[in-house]
Amino acid sequence: MALLEVKNLGISFGGLRAVNSFEISIEKEELYGLIGPNGAGKTTVFNLLTGVYQPDAGKIILDGTDITGRKTTEINRAGIARTFQNIRLFKQMSVLDNVKVGLHNKHPYSTIEGILRLPGYRKVEREMDEQAMELLKVFDLEKYAQTTASNLPYGQQRRLEIARAMATEPKLLLLDEPAAGMNPNETGELMDMIRFVREKFHVTVLLIEHDMKLVSGICERLTVLNFGEVLCQGATSDVLNDPQVITAYLGE
Amino acid sequence: MSFISYLINGLSLGSVYAIIALGYTMVYGIAKMLNFAHGDVIMIGAYVAFIGMSQAGVSPVIAVAAAIIVCTLLGIVIERVAYKPLRNASSSLAVLITAIGVSYLLQNTALLVFGANTQTFPSVVSWGGITLADGAMNISGVTIVTIVVCLVIMAVLITFVQKSKPGQAMRAVSEDKGAAQLMGINVNATIALTFAIGSALAAVAGVLLCSAYPSLTPYTGAMPGIKAFVAAVFGGIGSIPGAFIGGLLLGVIEILGRAYTMSQLADALVFAVLIIVLLVKPTGLLGKKIQEKV
Amino acid sequence: MSEMQKKMSRNTKSNLITYGMVAAAFLIMQSLISMDRISYLVEGLMVPVCVYVIMAVSLNLVVGVLGELSLGHAGFMCVGAFTSAFFSKCMSDVITVAPLRFFLALLIGIASAAVFGLLIGIPVLRLKGDYLAIVTLAFGEIIKNLVNVLFIGKDSDGFHFSTEGAMSLNLKDDGMVILSGPQGITGTPRDSSFFVGFILIMVALFIVTNLINSRDGRAIMSIRDNRIAAESVGINVTKYKLMAFTISAAMAGAAGVLYSHNLSTLIATTNNFGYNQSIMILVFVVLGGIGNIRGSVIAAVVLTLLPEMLRGLSNYRMLIYAIVLIVMMLFNWAPKAIEWRERHFSFLKKKKEAVR
Secondary structure, three states, rough: OEEEEEEEEEEEEEOOOEEEEEEEEEOOOOEEEEEEOOOOOOOOHHHHHHOOOOOEEEEEOEEEEEEOOOOOOHHHHHHHHEEOOOOOOOOOHHHHHHHHHOOOHHOOOOOOHHHHHOOOHHHHHHHHHHHHHHHHHHOHHHOOOOOOOOOOHHHHHHHHHHHHHHOOOOEEEEEOOOOOOOOHHHHHHHHHHHHHHHHHOOEEEEEEEOOOOHHHHHHOOOEEEEOEEEEEEEEHHHHHHHHHHHHHHHOO | OOOHHHHHHHHHHHHHHHHHHHHHHHHHHHHOOHHHHHHHHHHHHHHHHEEEEEEEOOOHHHHHHHHHHHHHHHHHHHHHHHHHHHHOOOOHHHHHHHHHHHHHHHHHHHHHOOOOOOEEEEOOOOOEEEEEEOOEEOOOOOHHHHHHHHHHHHHHHHHHHHHHHHHHHHHHHOOHHHHHHOOOOHHHHHHHHHHHHHHHHHHHHHHHHHOOOOOEOOOOOHHHHHHHHHHHHHHHOOOOHHHHHHHHHHHHHHHHHHHEEEEEEHHHHHHHHHHHHHOOOOOOOOOOOOOOOO | OHHHHHHHHHHHHHHHHHHHHHHHHHHHHHHHHHHHOOOHHHHHHHHHHHHHHHHHHHHHHHHHOOOOOOOOHHHHHHHHHHHHHHHHHHHHOOOOOHHHHHHHHHHHHHHHHHHHHHHHHHHHHHOOOOOOOHHHHHHHHHHHHHHHHOOOEEOEEEEEEEEOOOOHHHHOOOEEEEEEEEEEEEEOOOOOOHHHHHHHHHHHHHHHHHOOHHHHHHHHHHHOOOHHHHHOOOHHHHHHHHOOOOOOOOHHHHHHHHHHOOOOOOOOOOOOOOOOHHHHHHHHHHHHEEEEEHHHHHHHHHHHHHHOOHHHHHHHHHHHHHHHHHHHHHHHHHHHHHHHHHHOOOHHHHHHOOOO
C-alpha cells in the first residue's frame, strides 16, 4: 500500500480554484518530485497536506490513516514534516534549540520536572542533546550548534530546516524548494544529503523544486502541476520528455 | 420620551466615536498599525481650540481651524519621527510599544504645558437646539451639529477615497504596498496623507467631544480614543462605513448602558462589546478576512 | 558534548549571577535598614520595589518569551490583591498566626489570578498582536471597574453581596463590610515584609529562568519566533500560549498579594491596577530589554527608586519614561538603527549573545 494516497484534493480562494482534483500516490521510501511553473499551486498542495489550509474537497490518507481536515500540529504527529519556501526558522534561538523544538513531542517530561530540574529533566535533556547533535552532524551543522539561527549562512539555514523537520521522526518529509538560492556546489551537497537521509531514516520524500538538475538527479517519479491541476505523472525521465510538460514550461 | 432622548444622545456620542474611529481605521488599513496615540491627538486639538477661544479670544471657527492645522502637522510629525523608521521592523510589537510611548509623551507634555487642572471647555455651538413635544424633550445644538458634521465627513471621505487620485492611491497601498510602489504610487506620501487626514479628523472630534462634555484634562482623549478603536474593530477595521456604523452603535450602547444599568459599568460594557465581537466575528461587521501567507 | 555542557554552564552561570545580584541587594539594604542608615521613605519603598520586580519579570514572560503584548497585566495583580486581602480580613480573627495566614492568602491570590489568566487566555490568545493587546487592556479595565462596584459583607448568616452600596448589604449588628466598592478593603493585616518580597522575587526568578531553559520554554519561544513553523513540528500552540499567560498571571497575582498586605487601605484606581500601571510595567520590561529577565529586575528597581530619590524630577518622570520608551524602541528595532549599530558596534555583539 502506498504511504501517501491523495484523492481528488481541491481548494478555492475567493472564486479562484487554486488546486483542483489533485491526486498523488507515493510509495514508502520513494523520492518524489512535484514540479510546475510558478503559481501552479505547488506550495498550496503542501499547505493542504500539512493542514495549513483546509481542503474543500478530497481525501488525504497517510499510511492507512485518513488525516483530511486535521490541524497542522496533529498532522505532524501523524508523520508529515515539512520545510518552507521562505525559510521559517526559530530565529532568535540557537541552532541546537531549533532541532530540540523538533524533538519536543518524542521526548516528554512534565513542566514541574522542568522547573524543579528533577532527574527526569536531566535525563531527557541529555537524550535530546545527543540526538540533536547527531542530526546536526548528518547535516554538517554541528559546529554551529550554539549559533543563533538567524546568524547562519543562507545554505545552512535551509539545511537546518530539514534537520528540524527530521527531528520529528516523520514518515513523509515535504521539502519546498530546498535548493532555492544555492550555488551548484551546495545543490550537489544537498542532493547527497537528501539521499543519505532517506537511506538512514527510511523516510519518504516529496519535494518541490525548480532546479531541473536536482529533480532529474534524485527524483524517481514526478508529478507536474499546471494551473492547479495535474498535467502529467510518472517516472522522471518519461515526464521530462513529455511534449505537454515541455510546452507548459516553455510557454505556448 | 427619555428613551428617545437617550438614543439621540447616544447617536451624538457615537458620531464623535465614528469620527475618531475613521482615523484609526484608515491608519490601520494602510500602515497596518494600531496608532495608540490617536486619542491623545484629540486632546491636543481640544486644548488648541480651548486656548484659542478662552485665552486668545478668537471666534470658534478660527479656533477650530487652528486645532485642525496643529493636529494635522502633529500627525505628520509623529508618523515621520516615531512610526516610519519602524515600518519594516522584524517585530510588530515594536511599533505598537512606540505608539504607546507617543501617547504617554503627548499626555505628559500636555500635563506640563497646560497643567493638571480640569478646564471648562466653551461650546463651539452657541445655538440652543430644538425643543420637541411641548418642551418635554430638548435636543441640544451641539448634539445636532455633531451628528450633521459626522454625516458630512463620512460622505466627503467616501467620495474622496472612491473618486480622487490620492484616495485611490490610499486604497492601492492598503491592498498591497509593494505592488502600489511598482505602479508608481508614492507610498511614503500616501501614508503621511492618511495620518494627516486622520489627525485633522481627530481635531474635529476633540472639539465636538469637549463641546458636549466640557471638562478638559490631559487625559481627556485617552478613553474616547480606546473606545473609538473598539468602534473601528466593531465595524470592521479598515472599512470606512464600518467605522461609521461601529461608532454609532457603540455610542448608543454606552449611553443606554449608562442610563439603564450602573453608570460605573458603562466602560466595562463597551469593552465587553469588543471582546464579544472579536470572539464571534473577529473581522467586525463589515471587515474582510485576510488569509495569512505561508 | 562539550558544546552542550558549555551552554548549560553558561545558562546556569547567568542565572546564578541574577540570583546573587538580588540576594546581595537584599542583604545590603536589609543591613542598612537594621543599622538605621536609610530614610523611612526609602525603607517604605522596599516592598513596592519587590512588587514591581515580580510584575516586570512576569510580564517579560509574556512579552519577551511568548512575544505577545499584554496591556492588562495590572488586572491580574488586582485580582491577587483583592482576593487575598479579602481572605486575610475575613480570617484575621480566625487564623492568628500571621505567617500561616499570609501563606494561605498568597496561595489564594496566586490561584485566583491564575484562574483569571486561564479564563481570559482561552478566548484572548486566539487573537494576535494589536488585537490581543487591546483585549487584554479591556479585560484589565473590566476587572478594575467590577471591583469598584462590588460590596461584600459578612455577618452570622454568611456573606452578603450588593452592587448598590454598603447599606443595602443589610448586615446584622455583628456583621462587617469587607469590600466596600470604591472605598475598597480597609484593615488588611500588614503581613508583607521586605523579606517576604525578596523570597517571592527569588521564587519568580527561579520559575521563569528554569522554564525558559526547559522543553516547555523552548516550545513557547518557538511560537514567538515563528508560529507556523512551530505548528509544523507538532507544537501545540494554544497549550503553550496559555501556559505562559497563566504562569505570568499567577505571578502577577503573587505581586498583588504582596502589594495588598503592605497597605491598610486597598482601593482600585487607574494608577495602581489600571492601564497606567500596566504601561508602567511595560516600560520596565522594555527598558530592561525585551526577553532579558535580569534586565527587567534592574530596570524595575532603578525606575522605582530613582524618581522617589530625585523628588524634583517627579513632574518630568512620566515624560522621561515616554521618551525613553520611544527612543529604546527606535534604537533597538528600526532596521536603519540596527544597520548603523552593526556597522559601528559590531565588536559588542559577542557580549550581547552571552546574555539571557
